[in-house]
Amino acid sequence: MSFRRIVNTLMLPGVAVLALAPALAHADDTTKAADATAPAETSAPEEVSTDTITVTAKATRSSTSVAGAEIQKILPGASPFKAMQTLPGVLYITADPWGNNEQNAQLFIHGFSISQLGYVMDGVPLGDQNYGNFNGLSPQRALISENVGRTVVATGAGELGIASTSNLGGAVQVYSSDPESRMGVQVNQTGGMYGTSRTYARVDSGEFAGGNKFYISAARQRGRSWDFGGIQGGWQANAKFVHEDHIGKLTAYFDWSDKTEPNEDASVIYTKPANAIQANVPYTRPYTYPNFATARSYVDAFGNTPAADGSNYRNYYSDAHRADYLGYLKYDLNLGEHVKWSNQVYYHHNNGEGVVAGPLGQSITVVDAYLTPGYTTATAQKSNANTSSYLVAATGGSGYVTRTTEYRIMRKGIISTLNADIGNHSIEAGVWYQYNSSHAWRRWYALDASNPDSSTPYTTPTNPLFTQYAAEMRVNTLQLHLQDTWKMTNRLTVEAGIKTSAQYANGFFIAQPKVGSYAGLVAGDSLPSGRINTENWFLPTVGAKWNVTGHEELYANIQKNMRQYQAYGGGGSADPWSVGNQQAFDYIKANGHPESSWTYEVGLRSKHSFTNSAVTSIEGQINYYHVDFSNRLLSVSAAPGGIAGGSITGGTTSLFNVGNVKTDGVDAGATLRFGSIASIYNAISYNNSVYQSDYSTATGAATGSSIGGFTTVNNVVPTGGKQVPGSPKWMNKTVITLDNGPFQVQLFGDYVGKRYATYVNDGAVGSYFLVSARIAAKIPERWIHARKAEISMNVTNLFNTTGWSTVSVNTASSFSAYPIAPRMVFGTLSLGF
Numbered sequence: 032m033s034f035r036r037i038v039n040t041l042m043l044p045g046v047a048v049l050a051l052a053p054a055l056a057h058a059d060d061t062t063k064a065a066d067a068t069a070p071a072e073t074s075a076p077e078e079v080s081t082d083t084i085t086v087t088a089k090a091t092r093s094s095t096s097v098a099g100a101e102i103q104k105i106l107p108g109a110s111p112f113k114a115m116q117t118l119p120g121v122l123y124i125t126a127d128p129w130g131n132n133e134q135n136a137q138l139f140i141h142g143f144s145i146s147q148l149g150y151v152m153d154g155v156p157l158g159d160q161n162y163g164n165f166n167g168l169s170p171q172r173a174l175i176s177e178n179v180g181r182t183v184v185a186t187g188a189g190e191l192g193i194a195s196t197s198n199l200g201g202a203v204q205v206y207s208s209d210p211e212s213r214m215g216v217q218v219n220q221t222g223g224m225y226g227t228s229r230t231y232a233r234v235d236s237g238e239f240a241g242g243n244k245f246y247i248s249a250a251r252q253r254g255r256s257w258d259f260g261g262i263q264g265g266w267q268a269n270a271k272f273v274h275e276d277h278i279g280k281l282t283a284y285f286d287w288s289d290k291t292e293p294n295e296d297a298s299v300i301y302t303k304p305a306n307a308i309q310a311n312v313p314y315t316r317p318y319t320y321p322n323f324a325t326a327r328s329y330v331d332a333f334g335n336t337p338a339a340d341g342s343n344y345r346n347y348y349s350d351a352h353r354a355d356y357l358g359y360l361k362y363d364l365n366l367g368e369h370v371k372w373s374n375q376v377y378y379h380h381n382n383g384e385g386v387v388a389g390p391l392g393q394s395i396t397v398v399d400a401y402l403t404p405g406y407t408t409a410t411a412q413k414s415n416a417n418t419s420s421y422l423v424a425a426t427g428g429s430g431y432v433t434r435t436t437e438y439r440i441m442r443k444g445i446i447s448t449l450n451a452d453i454g455n456h457s458i459e460a461g462v463w464y465q466y467n468s469s470h471a472w473r474r475w476y477a478l479d480a481s482n483p484d485s486s487t488p489y490t491t492p493t494n495p496l497f498t499q500y501a502a503e504m505r506v507n508t509l510q511l512h513l514q515d516t517w518k519m520t521n522r523l524t525v526e527a528g529i530k531t532s533a534q535y536a537n538g539f540f541i542a543q544p545k546v547g548s549y550a551g552l553v554a555g556d557s558l559p560s561g562r563i564n565t566e567n568w569f570l571p572t573v574g575a576k577w578n579v580t581g582h583e584e585l586y587a588n589i590q591k592n593m594r595q596y597q598a599y600g601g602g603g604s605a606d607p608w609s610v611g612n613q614q615a616f617d618y619i620k621a622n623g624h625p626e627s628s629w630t631y632e633v634g635l636r637s638k639h640s641f642t643n644s645a646v647t648s649i650e651g652q653i654n655y656y657h658v659d660f661s662n663r664l665l666s667v668s669a670a671p672g673g674i675a676g677g678s679i680t681g682g683t684t685s686l687f688n689v690g691n692v693k694t695d696g697v698d699a700g701a702t703l704r705f706g707s708i709a710s711i712y713n714a715i716s717y718n719n720s721v722y723q724s725d726y727s728t729a730t731g732a733a734t735g736s737s738i739g740g741f742t743t744v745n746n747v748v749p750t751g752g753k754q755v756p757g758s759p760k761w762m763n764k765t766v767i768t769l770d771n772g773p774f775q776v777q778l779f780g781d782y783v784g785k786r787y788a789t790y791v792n793d794g795a796v797g798s799y800f801l802v803s804a805r806i807a808a809k810i811p812e813r814w815i816h817a818r819k820a821e822i823s824m825n826v827t828n829l830f831n832t833t834g835w836s837t838v839s840v841n842t843a844s845s846f847s848a849y850p851i852a853p854r855m856v857f858g859t860l861s862l863g864f
Contacts, residue, residue, distance in 0.1 A: 091574025142720030149198025223857030261293025334391025502600025559616030651701030690733030
């Protein structure tokens with residue numbers, strides 16, 4: 032069967048369901064359709080089902096979700112983000128099968144990228160998910176995967192009360208499961224290829240002393256990467272306590288995560304290779320650790336890499352360390368029968384570092400500027416053999432040098448929400464305040480040839496040779512919202528509200544780089560310091576839902592959002608503190624604008640149940656959306672890289688508003704059930720996100736033109752009319768489930784269409800179709816005396832498909848891409864007592 036026929040076969044069930052939905056509205060339903068507003072659990076009040084993918088929710092906006100049990104079926108220990116990949120309109124990819132690696136994670140929802148969306152866990156803000164995050168942490172570090180109750184995704188626009196300064200597009204809400212009312216112990220053990228081992232254990236107290244219950248859980252994961260010798264994983268612990276009575280509900284939560292991830296290097300791909308070196312694209316670019324002898328023989332005496340490898344040279348290793356402590360205390364107070372006041376305080380502390388131990392020749396400019404006596408930019412010291420020998424000796428004699436970006440985050444905040452039902456009106460008013468102090472240090476360390484074991488992906492470097500820069504940020508955030516949901520009739524509900532977004536950020540560099548250590552940094556320049564306050568006191572939303580037939584519901588929503596500047600100081604994509612000098616910063620402060628968007632949605636939901644029929648239920652949603660995205664921000668580098676290190680040495684940047692983007696798209700998803708035996712879920716998505724203007728690298732402004740072609744002409748980059756790179760036009764997702772007594776079989780299909788990889792669309796990666804599978808069997812209780820026992824096997828990338836997963840977009844004539852992980856097989860034993 033051809034690839035196209037396979038895709039069409041998997042798409043047909045969902046398309047047929049959606050086509051039949053209007054006709055089925057007139058069928059003779061013998062079972063009353065479930066109320067779409069009925070809560071499934073206290074942690075996720077919007078959803079209906081507790082053990083499936085749900086495309087029907089109460090909101091006036093598009094909302095889809097995946098229950099925690101379904102996440103574990105995709106792969107035990109999978110990131111909540113990984114589970115989102117089954118939802119319509121969502122692209123989430125990483126180079127590892129769990130979706131845990133953050134360095135190569137990529138997320139697009141309706142054309143918006145990962146740092147343009149909003150994220151919360153039990154209401155606690157998780158920041159913008161930028162790699163090297165300055166204001167949060169990933170959901171897999173905030174919550175053990177097996178403790179996820181549900182992940183809810185608003186693909187168009189999030190709820191007004193979402194605590195986020197980055198939700199320009201949609202929002203992701205992750206909910207932790209509550210403690211069980213019955214005392215119990217849960218133990219899961221996963222093992223598989225590449226030395227994988229994941230252990231999860233949880234102890235539930237059960238209810239005691241009148242409304243109290245808690246759980247304590249821990250997880251450990253360890254596994255070798257499929258294409259290099261790094262061992263990825265770490266330790267994590269969660270604890271949650273709940274006390275509930277007629278007065279209210281008290282919840283306390285704690286998370287500790289200590290994570291080490293040796294990272295993969297992407298392959299650099301030139302859109303128009305100028306020579307054989309640029310045309311040579313390795314599928315994998317593995318580092319050489321732990322073979323130090325191989326690493327030494329790979330470089331010459333001065334730390335230079337083979338010329339034939341070009342940009343695709345091999346590092347000794349790279350890795351990310353992240354240690355987090357997160358906790359919150361929340362009390363939902365019942366002020367009356369129709370009034371509830373919720374107050375939540377939280378605290379988050381993070382220490383981490385991103386490390387690259389690479390060939391000295393790739394970093395010679397920076398090292399030369401700091402370590403060579405009498406260095407001046409006028410003398411090409413790096414070409415002098417005596418100087419190069421000196422630098423090799425000064426960095427440990429190995430021909431390698433270690434570069435780190437070291438992080439610290441300290442956040443604390445409060446979220447207060449008042450809900451009151453007054454007649455046909457449900458009023459919600461809320462405030463979110465957060466103080467965030469963050470630091471970023473760029474440091475360089477020797478890699479000692481006589482003691483290579485002192486420099487590994489699992490150790491933290493000490494005694495730096497020098498600090499290239501150090502930034503400190505202090506940010507106060509305030510968000511208010513007020514919303515009224517008015518049930519005008521039994522069938523029609525109207526919702527309207529506003530929110531405000533205010534950020535008061537002060538950033539400064541406590542250590543400045545030397546001239547010559549960055550391309551574009553000239554004598555007299557320094558990285559900037561200063562305050563930027565950005566406020567928008569009127570971000571409105573209005574929506575409605577109309578229960579047309581009792582089984583069909585129409586909804587519509589309009590919402591304005593704003594993304595605050597990234598207050599990072601370490602190279603964020605919307606970071607005014609990472610530009611090349613004080614003058615550029617002052618220009619942005621005076622003339623720049625944060626990104627903003629208007630999102631328009633309209634959709635239809637349908638849900639039916641039947642008896643005396645092979646098809647017992649059908650539910651689905653189709654959604655059209657349009658987005659006007661304004662004041663797009665782009666960091667334009669003086670040289671490839673930037674402070675954050677797109678290359679090892681980096682270069683200073685300027686930040687510009689370069690025009691608008693218009694997006695139109697359709698999402699459609701449906702679930703067809705055949706009793707308790709089988710179900711078919713299918714979702715198809717179309718997204719067309721187009722830049723509205725070219726921009727000039729000379730002025731940094733949108734030109735209002737669309738000159739076409741791929742070549743920059745008179746400093747004008749021809750982005751007008753081009754597709755947003757990284758975001759595919761077409762996606763399709765399928766989940767087929769067969770459940771027969773103790774046995775369950777599932778197939779997961781994931782089609783991702785062609786993606787452009789440059790802003791001018793002269794480079795692209797092809798489409799791919801991945802299939803994963805799961806088979807599980809429940810073990811009879813009498814065999815092992817367990818309350819619940821199951822054994823399962825998961826196979827990822829069943830057909831061993833090759834291709835490119837994550838794509839890193841560059842402004843020049845090249846891009847970087849990570850390979851798709853090969854077929855992997857894992858087995859899990861799950862026991863509950």
